Amino acid sequence: MKRVIQFKNTDDGYACFENGKTIFVISKTDLQFDIKAFYHAFYDSDKDYENIEVNNCVPDDKDANRIYGCIVQLMERIKDKLAELPENVGDEEVSP
Secondary structure, eight states, X not given: OOEEEEEEEXXXXXXXXXXXXXXXXEETTTOOOOHHHHHHHHTSTTSOXXXXXXXXXXXXXXXXXXXXXXXXXXXXXXXXXXXXXXXXXXXXXXXX
């Protein structure tokens, strides 16, 4: 099932929303990228990360476009790396 994420401006920064809920935020004051929060928002064990679409809802904001581009590029690289992993990673039997 495709996950649709909306990237939007907020009063304090830039955020990704899924089903109307904020899942990831970058503050405008420091533009710090919290990789742990990013992982939990997109790739945590209960999340479907194989088919994610991120929509830029602020295409006329130059700063927002740069941040959106970084997020999308990072997600594409992660997707490529995950595709390189063998399907049975973690499924090996352990011999006594």
